[in-house]
């Protein structure tokens with residue numbers, strides 16, 4: 585073989601190898617692994633197995649409605665100020681996000697703050713100071729939910745100003761820019777009102793899509809249903825439909841985290857012999873570990889052991905359920921979590937997040953399943 589042919593062939597082989605390597609590294613890119621820690625759970629921060637995560641959200645800082653500043657309550661101050669340092673002990677690379685608001689805070693206060701330039705500035709500036717003073721890597725806004733066209737507009741403006749401010753602060757402090765995320769509705773369309781997707785995608789590093797609480801005994805009392813199905817048919821609410829809507833309206837897939845619940849919803853069956861999805865029900869069940877119909881995965885495991893029952897996994901919709909007597913619980917067990925993480929991987933999503941760490945069991949079964957899928 586002529587030496588020029590040889591060198592030509594070896595260059596080709598070299599190029600192919602390079603391509604293979606590149607393909608391998610992009611295909612094997614680790615998706616981000618997020619979880620919320622909620623101070624109200626009383627779960628010790630030191631017990632978070634942070635090696636199973638890349639991002640941990642510390643929930644929640646509050647909005648002061650008089651000053652429009654973000655504050656940390658005095659009861660949370662000590663835990664929040666050492667949060668990052670504590671979770672870094674088991675994972676020096678984990679990123680921490682200070683999460684603001686939450687489902688039990690009043691959305692009207694966020695709407696009011698976001699409606700005026702001065703109050704937006706109070707929010708933005710105070711949030712940055714709080715994040716820096718407490719050692720967080722970023723900030724997460726959990727306003728549930730901006731709902732009118734005016735509020736959507738304010739939400740977009742707030743995010744744009746927030747991003748500009750963290751960029752500016754990074755230049756002046758010489759520190760890496762604070763990361764920005766938000767927990768958002770399951771779809772980019774809030775019951776007919778579109779979210780400001782271009783401001784969201786230009787301003788935030790990613791969004792936490794709350795792909796759960798589709799059905800529950802408090803608001804769909806008369807029949808059981810998968811509370812956080814990934815897929816659905818016949819008009820059933822499901823996670824995939826919402827994520828498709830986010831992507832179709834312009835949100836890059838790699839800025840979307842799919843959320844899953846570390847808890848289930850418990851209904852009371854009307855007839856214990858009718859016990860599948862969409863079985864007749866009569867509101868929330870009561871019993872050990874059930875509070876307002878909600879039950880943590882930890883307590884579902886206890887329910888399963890105490891009643892010697894076997895959970896059902898439905899791979900078509902991606903949901904588990906388990907029942908005993910007239911108590912019926914829809915939830916995500918290992919199979920559902922694994923299927924959702926595979927979905928995140930296959931669709932090139934940013935990753936996933938779980939709500940919330942205290943509800944996982946003592947062996948971190950769900951967190952571990954997600955982390956190793």
Ligand SMILES: *[C@@H]1O[C@H](CO)[C@@H](O)[C@H](O)[C@H]1NC(C)=O
Pocket residue numbers: 861862898899900901
């Ligand atoms: C899964 O749930 C769907 C929706 O209720 C149902 O149509 C389907 O038959 C179930 N699959 C299995 C294997 O039970």
